[in-house]
Amino acid sequence: MRRLLLRSFVQAPLTEPAPPADDRALAELAARVNQVSRRRLGRTLAIREVDAGSCNGCELEIHALGNVLYDLERFGLKFVASPRHADVLLVTGPVTVNMREALERTYQATPDPKWVIAVGDCARNGGVFAESPACVGGVSAVLPVDLHVPGCPPSPIVLLGGLLALLEDSSTGTPRGQGGREKEGGA
Amino acid sequence: MAWARSIVSRDGWLEAAERLRSGEWSLLGLWGERDVARMALIEVKTGECRVLGIVCEASHFPSIGRLHPPAIRLERAMHDLLGLEPDGSPDTRPWLRHDGAYRFLPVEGESLHQIPVGPVHAGIIEPGHFRFTANGETVVRLEERLGYVHKGIGALMTGAPIERAATLAARVSGDSTVAFSLAFARAVEDALGLEVPPRGVWLRALAAELERLANHFGDIGAICNDAAFGIMHAHCGLLRERVLRTAAASFGHRLMMDRVIPGGMQCELTDEGARQVLALVALARRQFPDLVEVYENTASLKDRTVGTGILSPALAQQFAAGGYVGRASGRNFDARRTPGYAPYDALEFDVPVVQAGDVNARVWIRIREVEQSLGLIEEIVNRLPAGSIRAPLPLPRAAQGAREGVALVEGFRGDILASIRIGVEGRVEQCHLRDPSWFQWPLLEAAIEGNIVADFPLCNKSFNCSYAGHDL
Numbered sequence: 001m002r003r004l005l006l007r008s009f010v011q012a013p014l015t016e017p018a019p020p021a022d023d024r025a026l027a028e029l030a031a032r033v034n035q036v037s038r039r040r041l042g043r044t045l046a047i048r049e050v051d052a053g054s055c056n057g058c059e060l061e062i063h064a065l066g067n068v069l070y071d072l073e074r075f076g077l078k079f080v081a082s083p084r085h086a087d088v089l090l091v092t093g094p095v096t097v098n099m100r101e102a103l104e105r106t107y108q109a110t111p112d113p114k115w116v117i118a119v120g121d122c123a124r125n126g127g128v129f130a131e132s133p134a135c136v137g138g139v140s141a142v143l144p145v146d147l148h149v150p151g152c153p154p155s156p157i158v159l160l161g162g163l164l165a166l167l168e169d170s171s172t173g174t175p176r177g178q179g180g181r182e183k184e185g186g187a
Numbered sequence: 188m189a190w191a192r193s194i195v196s197r198d199g200w201l202e203a204a205e206r207l208r209s210g211e212w213s214l215l216g217l218w219g220e221r222d223v224a225r226m227a228l229i230e231v232k233t234g235e236c237r238v239l240g241i242v243c244e245a246s247h248f249p250s251i252g253r254l255h256p257p258a259i260r261l262e263r264a265m266h267d268l269l270g271l272e273p274d275g276s277p278d279t280r281p282w283l284r285h286d287g288a289y290r291f292l293p294v295e296g297e298s299l300h301q302i303p304v305g306p307v308h309a310g311i312i313e314p315g316h317f318r319f320t321a322n323g324e325t326v327v328r329l330e331e332r333l334g335y336v337h338k339g340i341g342a343l344m345t346g347a348p349i350e351r352a353a354t355l356a357a358r359v360s361g362d363s364t365v366a367f368s369l370a371f372a373r374a375v376e377d378a379l380g381l382e383v384p385p386r387g388v389w390l391r392a393l394a395a396e397l398e399r400l401a402n403h404f405g406d407i408g409a410i411c412n413d414a415a416f417g418i419m420h421a422h423c424g425l426l427r428e429r430v431l432r433t434a435a436a437s438f439g440h441r442l443m444m445d446r447v448i449p450g451g452m453q454c455e456l457t458d459e460g461a462r463q464v465l466a467l468v469a470l471a472r473r474q475f476p477d478l479v480e481v482y483e484n485t486a487s488l489k490d491r492t493v494g495t496g497i498l499s500p501a502l503a504q505q506f507a508a509g510g511y512v513g514r515a516s517g518r519n520f521d522a523r524r525t526p527g528y529a530p531y532d533a534l535e536f537d538v539p540v541v542q543a544g545d546v547n548a549r550v551w552i553r554i555r556e557v558e559q560s561l562g563l564i565e566e567i568v569n570r571l572p573a574g575s576i577r578a579p580l581p582l583p584r585a586a587q588g589a590r591e592g593v594a595l596v597e598g599f600r601g602d603i604l605a606s607i608r609i610g611v612e613g614r615v616e617q618c619h620l621r622d623p624s625w626f627q628w629p630l631l632e633a634a635i636e637g638n639i640v641a642d643f644p645l646c647n648k649s650f651n652c653s654y655a656g657h658d659l
Contacts, residue, residue: 001481004418014425049311053336055655057361057442062311063405064431067424081309098285098335099314102306128354134339153361155441 015071019157021164044076048086052103053093057153058120064156083109094122094129095136115146191237200241207255213507216604216621219265224248234525250276257506283334294320306335313654324639329632337658344618352615360656365398366598368447370605375449378592385572387451388529393567394443396560401430402599403553413644414491433467451577492547496634496646509601509623514540515548522597549649622656
């Protein structure tokens, strides 16, 4: 183990630079986020992930955000264990009938102000499962959705772009469309 | 090896149940189709596989679960999905249907308390409910309640064109997308009598081994992380990410979703892709041994994993537990060997088996399988046959009638069964995909008994059952 630690100590950090905040996502958000919330949140967001019927592909990529290459926490973004500690619900899956109530209750347990991000193509409108009677069909059928991150599943870079858009918009009121760039260095 | 198929009488069905009970045969799957109940079986001694069916009279059939407990949850699911009634089943509660109140099994005794957990868990994991009954810190009983991510995939596949059903099969369980696509594709090819060109066969195996590698790296790290040993998690997470990036570079998708299709492969491996795959193998061979050494020589970590969550070989055998769960408890089974499929018959690899059955054993099986997969990947890339990568699906011919096919594929988690019936118009009439988790989830309940509540995450991660694959 000493060798492993020593090597980590001398080698350059593996963490990669951040992608620019997703412009489209910024535009989508601007309408939803008000100044009051921005001031209250500062530059940090606590995220609660909710799998509402995903195939677990999205979970794998959300997990990857925590690895040393993406290192989500350097941006002040953090996954929390309880919705009561969360600012953001990150919801995946086509929302199965069996998860509907749990999702609603998780939302109710999240304090205001709060945002909902629907992650993946299923979460947008049910995706390939849209016609199933066992699925409600998209997160927006159950909760007000502030932002969609498309993909099947979205790669960590795409996820990060979406999350950074939320951070830019919710914390500083950075003018739309030119978010991430200037934040990159300090991040 | 071809699968024998037959429709049997009530006596034949019950005789099979008796052979399951005695351990002569193992259960590979049990599912319903409108008015027929079917089960897939493997003879333990010979590895001979067969599919038996029984015509249900007024939706009733004799319960297998009455004699062979591993069938109980499958029968509950059959009831929920198709209304089939297993006569004499010891457990008639709903399983995938969640309407109405659910009755958990009673637990009696002094000083017991219950801890309900889920469906929304603390981590980034799939939803399911765990009902712990504990005496102080010690778990007396765990009862699982699953079905939260039930999406009705079976129903969606019914009547769908093969391409659409393949897309659904790739999304049964995202972490096993290659394995599920492969199981589905091989069942379709079995039904249609379709021969996949050798290059396609080998590329599929390459994708499957990359998937196994990525998942095992992720699991080894995550298990250590649940023992609060973050450094393994960080390093294994990095290796996993390297595999996913290599997959994206060589197959165009990080999880290689929709790359394996009926008839062959959807995409070619370029020379540059092959070079990157070999570079990945070299990187993993350089870095992984150090991690294994850290795992092996950290007493505080071994203290958590050794002797924790022991699954007895008898239970693993009875439930025909696949993958690392079975092989860590002495069950020497790997679908790549038995019944076996190309190209593994032409490749050299070991199937590691140990007897201890604890968390440590499940970690070690993964470590050994990583080493085997690295060897396989290298061999596959070096010996990759030339030629085309897929054969076109034949046009349906009405004269042939409906055709049936079945396949067993070794995913990273264990053996995946796919059974399909294709109608005269080339549409899927019925498709059943059985995740290995069906036979592993019940064993987690057994493995946690007598352990402390705080060791549950560790045990759970060492099983790493799929919720999505199970709930369908």
